[in-house]
Each structure stands twice: as structure tokens, then as C-alpha cells.
Amino acid sequence: MAYREFATPNMSRRSLLRGGAWLTAGAALAGTPMGRVAMAREGGAAWQNVDAMVRKYVDERKVANMVATLGWGRKDPLTIARGTLALGGAVKADPDSLYRIYSMTKPITGxxxxxxxxxxxxxxxxxxxxxxxxxxxxxxxxxxxxxxxxxxxxxxxxxxxxxxxxxxxxxxxxxxxxxxxxxxxxxxxxxxxxxxxxxxxxxxxxxxxxxxxxxxxxxxxxxxxxxxxxxxxxxxxxxxxxxxxxxxGMAFDDFLRTQIFEPAGMTSTWFSVPQSEIGRFTTNYGILNGTPMPMDPAKASIYLDEPPFPFGGAGLVSSPRDYDRFLKMLLGYGMIEGKRVIGELAVRVGTSDILPKTATTEGTWIEGQGFGAGGRVTDGSYGWGGAAGTVAFVNYKAGLRANLMTQYMPSEAYPIHEGFPKAVAADLTAMQGAGA
CATH class of the missing domain: 3.40.710.10 (DD-peptidase/beta-lactamase superfamily)
Known part of the structure; x- marks a missing residue:
């Protein structure tokens, strides 16, 4: 979607909650020799473009914080984190900080x-x-x-x-x-x-x-x-x-907790934030005339309340570490750390293009691309973004998982949904050169 900032303080639910279109790194990865990338990544090549993006947004106070996790295959992720849980706050954001992931709930439900x-x-x-x-x-x-x-x-x-x-x-x-x-x-x-x-x-x-x-x-x-x-x-x-x-035969939230979160070791993903965890919860900001204004302060957040029902399309709060575990499990075709959470065929089908043959994508956010179980599919990538600036995907061609979390609305106020995958692709291109 086009880059846009509010000109007035009037915010519509449509503009706030809409997750927007995001560009996966799939197109850029499609022409990248993955063998060369593999050699470069083993050498510890830096994610310079991702790091620069994180620094720019936080240092310019466009957002309070930004945390990116990038992981290869079964390896632990590299984390790039900057900023504090709230503008002017003292607590630094890290992989265990809590974020409203909105539509990144959809791939989990899928x-x-x-x-x-x-x-x-x-x-x-x-x-x-x-x-x-x-x-x-x-x-x-x-x-x-x-x-x-x-x-x-x-x-x-x-x-x-x-x-x-x-x-x-x-x-x-x-x-x-x-x-x-x-x-x-x-x-x-x-x-x-x-x-x-x-x-x-x-x-x-x-x-x-x-x-x-x-x-x-x-x-x-x-x-x-x-x-x-x-x-x-x-x-x-x-x-x-x-x-x-x-x-x-189970309540939806119980199903997610017992069948996905607990088996995958996702200990920080909920539909409401427990009182004991408020200290690591981020504040969400509305962007008004280019300036972040607190719209859902962590200590008075609506996410401290039990939701009217578990929103399978946009209801979860999670941490960068937890969502990376979900991506790691997907990249392992349902396996994580030797434990099977989801059947391999279920993951292979769910991360593939399962659009009905009768359905068109012409004129939509995903025109010319595919769609799987709750997420976009293109050139080996599967994933989706959230309305408050989060975005995540796995790329099976590269054996890569990538996740970025920050908190602002509407998502199209800044081009982060598009910018993060592009930064990832730029770094992979640099790794390709380093491995040449």
C-alpha cells in the first residue's frame, strides 16, 4: 500500500487495523544462488541493511523501539534490538518484549x-x-x-x-x-x-x-x-x-495454547497480557502528522483485558523470541528442537499456494502471487504482516526466517512492511557477493 501519514488527528478503525500489503523477499531471493549465501552466512556476515533500518527508525524517534530476529535453519536467531519499550522510557526492548502482532495471528490460526x-x-x-x-x-x-x-x-x-x-x-x-x-x-x-x-x-x-x-x-x-x-x-x-x-472439541484459545504454543516452546504468546508480564509490554503509538503519540499505553492497555472472544485474525500478543520459534517450527516442516508440533504435510501444504482455481487476485494486494494458510506465498516465502508494524516470513529457498517487531499505527504510516523484506534481500545479496 502507498506510504501515507495522517494529516489530521482523526483515526479510522479501517486505517488503524488494516495490516496492509507487504512485499516478501521472495522475488529478490529467487535469483540469488543459495549455495553462496550459505557459505557467507556460515562466515557470520552481518545484517548491515537490517541494522541500518532499525537504527534509523529508532534514532529518528519515528518509533520507540524495533527488534529484528533473523535465523538460519535450526540455528538460534541473531537479534538486532534498539530503543525502549516506550518513548522516553528506561527499559530497553529485547527479544522478550511483548508486541501486539495483529494480523500475524492469521498464519498461526491457519x-x-x-x-x-x-x-x-x-x-x-x-x-x-x-x-x-x-x-x-x-x-x-x-x-x-x-x-x-x-x-x-x-x-x-x-x-x-x-x-x-x-x-x-x-x-x-x-x-x-x-x-x-x-x-x-x-x-x-x-x-x-x-x-x-x-x-x-x-x-x-x-x-x-x-x-x-x-x-x-x-x-x-x-x-x-x-x-x-x-x-x-x-x-x-x-x-x-x-x-x-x-x-x-476444544475452545479455540485452548487449542492454540495446548497444540501449538506449549509444544513449540512459545511461552510469551497470549490473547491478553498477564499482569505479571506488563513490565515487558510495549506501548503502541498512533502516527499523527509524522509524530508518534501514545494510543495504547502498556500499563493501561486494552490487551490487559480478556478479549470478548479470541480473535483468530488479529488478537495475539507475542514476543520476537516466541514468533521466531513459530517460524523456526515452520522452517523445520513442523519440527522444532527434535519435537514434532505439526505434521510435515500440513506445513508443506499450508505454506504453499492453496488459492482456489476459481479465485482471481487481480486488483488486490496479492495480485500475481499466491496465498497459503493465512499468509502470502511467493517465490519460496510464506508470511504476513500486522497492523501495528510487525512483519515476518520464512523463505524455504534460503533456509531463512525473518521477523521484525515495532509498534505504531496505521501500518502504512511508514514503509516498514515493504522495507524490512527489502533490507533482508539486500543483505542476502551482499552475502552472495561475500561468498563469491
Whole structure:
């Protein structure tokens, strides 16, 4: 998405929560001889471009802090960290600092569904109405973002694959406009949170209580597109959380904790920050006329509250160390430190392009690229970014995992989603030269 800063203090939920498009390093990596990169990395080549990016943003006080983790294969990551948990604060940011990862929750939810598919408790092309009967007779807006009463029947059922890839035809309150957006707000279909503060333009609609209620109410509203026809960023990963609950017989948050976080050694990933961990929680900033202003202070954060329901699309708080472990597990095709967390086939399929053949990406953020289980797929890379400036990916061609965390909104106020992968690619090119 284009670089943009606020000209006024009015912030919309759409601009704040939208994770934006991010460019993976895949295209740059595609032409890089990985054997040469491997030789260079064993020699301890520095990540000079990534380091320079981190220094620039923090030293210019565009952000309070920035932490990058970069890891090869099964090796421990290199960490580049700068800044403090809050502007003017004394506590330095490090790999164990806590960040609102927003849409970087989506790949985690996607991989949870892939686990159930691998175990035979879900099928990739299974109609979700088999688990959630309310979705058996969906209607679709005749005009995109038009009337919510002028509708036509859905031409095909919504499937698990479509939920994984944002092709189910569902809307998003942070993307849509007009009556459907108003209906989402009125019904409490708000799968994310920003602040306790009364921020102008943010909206104060009350989210529904319970993932089951969210799913039931969502089923009563029309789709914005025919299922399986077009990639459109949506609440599909939040709905997928309910599908996971029904298929597994476990609460969604319990499933993530017991089946992914605990087995993978992710000890700092939650839907709400425990009181005991506030001391390492970052403050989130809104960028107003180029200046960071605290919008969700750590000690008074909305993330200290239990969420109305576990937001599978944008709800998690995590640390750079924890998210690196998730990436390390993916790079190991489900294995981490000798322990299998997810089946190899589940990871291979989930990190590949599983877009329905009937769906187009023309005119979207991912035009000409692929999409896997909750994340973009291109040239050997899989990953996604978050609305508060976080971005992470694995690249199987390079055997690399890369993650950057900072906290500001909206994500497009600075070109970090694009800049970090480009800095990684530039450093890999330099490593290629060093290994020549």
C-alpha cells in the first residue's frame, strides 16, 4: 500500500487495523544462488541493511523501539534490538518484549486448521456448513458494498480452503464501506481491539461476547462476494477459529495454547497480557502528522483485558523470541528442537499456494502471487504482516526466517512492511557477493 501519514488527528478503525500489503523477499531471493549465501552466512556476515533500518527508525524517534530476529535453519536467531519499550522510557526492548502482532495471528490460526486437516478432523475443501449449519444457505450482495437486502443466493458453499485464503466472500469492517460496514458494527462483528482510549474516528461499537455468537451473527449477514471467486481480505480467519473449535472439541484459545504454543516452546504468546508480564509490554503509538503519540499505553492497555472472544485474525500478543520459534517450527516442516508440533504435510501444504482455481487476485494486494494458510506465498516465502508494524516470513529457498517487531499505527504510516523484506534481500545479496 502507498506510504501515507495522517494529516489530521482523526483515526479510522479501517486505517488503524488494516495490516496492509507487504512485499516478501521472495522475488529478490529467487535469483540469488543459495549455495553462496550459505557459505557467507556460515562466515557470520552481518545484517548491515537490517541494522541500518532499525537504527534509523529508532534514532529518528519515528518509533520507540524495533527488534529484528533473523535465523538460519535450526540455528538460534541473531537479534538486532534498539530503543525502549516506550518513548522516553528506561527499559530497553529485547527479544522478550511483548508486541501486539495483529494480523500475524492469521498464519498461526491457519496452521492450527492445517493440523486438523492433517489429522482428518477437517478437510481442505469441506463445506463449513457441515460444522456450522447456519452457513448452509448464504446470500451475497448483488452489488459489492451496496445494499444488504438486495441479495442473491451463494452459488457454491463456503469451504475451509476459502476461509484459509480470504476467498470465502466474507467482508471486513476495516475494508468494506457502506451498509455492510454499519451492519458489522451494529452486530458487534468487530474482531480486533486497539485501545481503551476514546480516539476520534475509531468507533466504540461493542464486540459480541463469544466466538460462537460471532459466527452465528456473521452467518445472518450477506457475503460481499460469491464464494471462491476473488481474494478479499476478510474476517475469514476469525470465523475459522470457530470451525477449529467445533472440529477439535476444544475452545479455540485452548487449542492454540495446548497444540501449538506449549509444544513449540512459545511461552510469551497470549490473547491478553498477564499482569505479571506488563513490565515487558510495549506501548503502541498512533502516527499523527509524522509524530508518534501514545494510543495504547502498556500499563493501561486494552490487551490487559480478556478479549470478548479470541480473535483468530488479529488478537495475539507475542514476543520476537516466541514468533521466531513459530517460524523456526515452520522452517523445520513442523519440527522444532527434535519435537514434532505439526505434521510435515500440513506445513508443506499450508505454506504453499492453496488459492482456489476459481479465485482471481487481480486488483488486490496479492495480485500475481499466491496465498497459503493465512499468509502470502511467493517465490519460496510464506508470511504476513500486522497492523501495528510487525512483519515476518520464512523463505524455504534460503533456509531463512525473518521477523521484525515495532509498534505504531496505521501500518502504512511508514514503509516498514515493504522495507524490512527489502533490507533482508539486500543483505542476502551482499552475502552472495561475500561468498563469491
Amino acid at each position: 496452521m492450527a486448521a492445517m493440523m486438523l486437516i492433517d489429522e482428518g478432523r477437517l478437510r481442505l475443501d469441506q463445506p463449513i456448513a457441515e460444522l456450522l449449519p447456519a452457513y448452509a444457505d448464504m446470500k451475497v450482495q448483488k452489488t459489492y458494498d451496496g445494499s444488504i437486502t438486495d441479495v442473491v443466493p451463494a452459488e457454491r458453499p463456503i469451504t475451509v480452503r476459502q476461509l484459509l485464503t480470504h476467498t470465502a466472500g466474507l467482508g471486513y469492517g476495516i475494508v468494506q464501506k457502506g451498509p455492510i460496514t454499519e451492519a458489522y458494527a451494529e452486530q458487534g462483528l468487530i474482531p480486533g481491539q486497539v485501545s481503551r482510549l476514546p480516539i476520534p474516528g475509531l468507533g466504540r461499537a461493542k464486540p459480541v461476547e463469544g466466538l460462537d455468537v460471532f459466527a452465528d451473527r456473521l452467518a445472518k449477514l450477506p457475503l460481499v462476494l460469491q464464494p471462491g471467486t476473488k481474494w478479499s481480505y476478510s474476517v475469514s480467519l476469525d470465523l475459522l477459529g470457530r470451525v477449529i473449535e467445533v472440529a477439535s
